Amino acid sequence: MRILVLGGDGYLGWPTAMHFSSEGDEVMVVDNFSKRQIELNFGIEPLDSIATLHRRVALWKEVTGRKIHLHVGDLLNHRFIYKVLEEFEPEAILHYAEQPSAPYSMWTREYAVYTQHNNVIGTLNLLFAIKRHCPEAHLVKLGTMGEHGRLAIDRNEGYSINRPSGRTDGVSYPQSPGSFYHLSKIHDAYNINFTCQNWGLRATDLAQGVVYGFETDHTRLHPELRTSFHYDDIFGTVINRFLVQAVAGSPLTVYGQGQKPRSFLNLLDTIKFVELAVENPPRPGEFRVFNQFTEVFTVNQLAEMVREAARTNGIEVSIQHLENPRHEPEELPYPVKPAKVSELGLSPHLLSAGLITQMLDYIAGAAARINPEVFLPRIKWRQDSKMTVMD
Numbered sequence: 001m002r003i004l005v006l007g008g009d010g011y012l013g014w015p016t017a018m019h020f021s022s023e024g025d026e027v028m029v030v031d032n033f034s035k036r037q038i039e040l041n042f043g044i045e046p047l048d049s050i051a052t053l054h055r056r057v058a059l060w061k062e063v064t065g066r067k068i069h070l071h072v073g074d075l076l077n078h079r080f081i082y083k084v085l086e087e088f089e090p091e092a093i094l095h096y097a098e099q100p101s102a103p104y105s106m107w108t109r110e111y112a113v114y115t116q117h118n119n120v121i122g123t124l125n126l127l128f129a130i131k132r133h134c135p136e137a138h139l140v141k142l143g144t145m146g147e148h149g150r151l152a153i154d155r156n157e158g159y160s161i162n163r164p165s166g167r168t169d170g171v172s173y174p175q176s177p178g179s180f181y182h183l184s185k186i187h188d189a190y191n192i193n194f195t196c197q198n199w200g201l202r203a204t205d206l207a208q209g210v211v212y213g214f215e216t217d218h219t220r221l222h223p224e225l226r227t228s229f230h231y232d233d234i235f236g237t238v239i240n241r242f243l244v245q246a247v248a249g250s251p252l253t254v255y256g257q258g259q260k261p262r263s264f265l266n267l268l269d270t271i272k273f274v275e276l277a278v279e280n281p282p283r284p285g286e287f288r289v290f291n292q293f294t295e296v297f298t299v300n301q302l303a304e305m306v307r308e309a310a311r312t313n314g315i316e317v318s319i320q321h322l323e324n325p326r327h328e329p330e331e332l333p334y335p336v337k338p339a340k341v342s343e344l345g346l347s348p349h350l351l352s353a354g355l356i357t358q359m360l361d362y363i364a365g366a367a368a369r370i371n372p373e374v375f376l377p378r379i380k381w382r383q384d385s386k387m388t389v390m391d
């Protein structure tokens with residue numbers, strides 16, 4: 001298949017591109033390097049320095065003999081994305097190209113506006129480009145479980161209900177998101193659903209949990225084929241941060257009481273879920289939402305798992321509770337509906353002590369590059385939050 005990976009320089013986009021290329025698909029990556037610009041603006045870096053996308057694409061060719069096409073450009077430039085679709089004629093479009101940080105979107109008016117403009121208008125430009133140049137293409141869009149938000153109701157894989165008459169209506173399941181970033185994802189979903197209903201496009205929205213891990217068979221082929229691994233307060237996700245804090249011998253910082261359950265999945269399973277979605281496309285006019293996660297943990301459980309694994313490896317770390325910089329209920333039941341996409345065939349890679357140890361070992365190899373100054377949250381959802389240590 002001809003597969004277009006938007007956001008191909010990113011944490012998920014690059015290993016996805018290598019995966020499909022290794023399967024023999026014709027792959028093109030697109031990126032505007034806006035994530036690297038945000039990193040530069042705030043002095044944050046992934047744990048390992050990451051080769052440029054041009055270098056990684058050239059190296060991939062050298063190591064595997066396979067070509068990944070590369071276009072540098074911005075989804076906000078509609079002429080650019082029209083041209084890419086016209087020339088490449090993708091059969092599947094994997095859309096990762098958004099600003100992915102909830103804290104960043106909550107920092108200032110400017111970053112909230114940037115996030116929503118980049119994500120919503122970028123996706124809207126893409127939808128118009130698909131309509132014009134490849135209306136049969138299957139759009140696979142990365143959403144998040146955070147769209148479901150704070151409601152203590154079943155997190156259904158929404159957008160379709162069956163009426164007694166037998167007719168199926170496309171409506172959104174009730175949502176209550178927790179940041180301007182999550183709101184951008186919901187706005188996207190409405191726009192995509194609308195274009196499926198009105199223009200006959202076909203799309204899958206993957207409501208994804210928090211991803212952890214940084215290695216795949218392909219990133220291991222060469223150190224410069226690695227994908228980015230963030231542990232800072234802007235882009236770092238919770239497991240990644242705990243692992244790096246443990247290696248640095250710093251307390252594992254839990255926000256609030258840490259009793260809120262969250263959904264997680266391994267990087268390898270993100271790629272597999274996307275592959276399953278691509279192999280099983282919706283019919284024209286259909287908008288599907290799949291929940292995409294494999295496990296649910298509270299943050300306390302995660303901290304305990306990392307502390308235990310670190311202890312077995314001779315590292316003693318404490319767990320410290322900070323006042324929650326986010327505005328979210330402390331405890332929620334997590335009545336998540338199991339991911340339907342799993343039924344298509346997935347053997348999940350679950351978070352085991354062995355896997356945590358493996359990740360700790362890897363991080364220990366890059367310990368000299370750890371910057372403990374980016375461990376603590378700078379961005380508060382509420383201005384009156386004092387960010388104090390609770391115990």
Ligand SMILES: NC(=O)c1ccc[n+]([C@@H]2O[C@H](COP(=O)([O-])OP(=O)(O)OC[C@H]3O[C@@H](n4cnc5c(N)ncnc54)[C@H](O)[C@@H]3O)[C@@H](O)[C@H]2O)c1
Nearest residue numbers: 007010011012032033034035074075096097098100142211
């Ligand atoms: N990483 C996770 O745990 C996670 C969880 C849930 C959902 N997601 C979603 O998955 C997608 C990918 O996440 P990620 O962690 O790989 O993020 P990432 O920031 O590493 O990758 C996104 C890439 O898209 C590029 N990009 C952003 N806006 C663009 C634009 N207008 N034009 C062209 N390129 C643009 C960035 O430069 C970056 O390289 C995002 O939509 C994110 O919201 C990620």
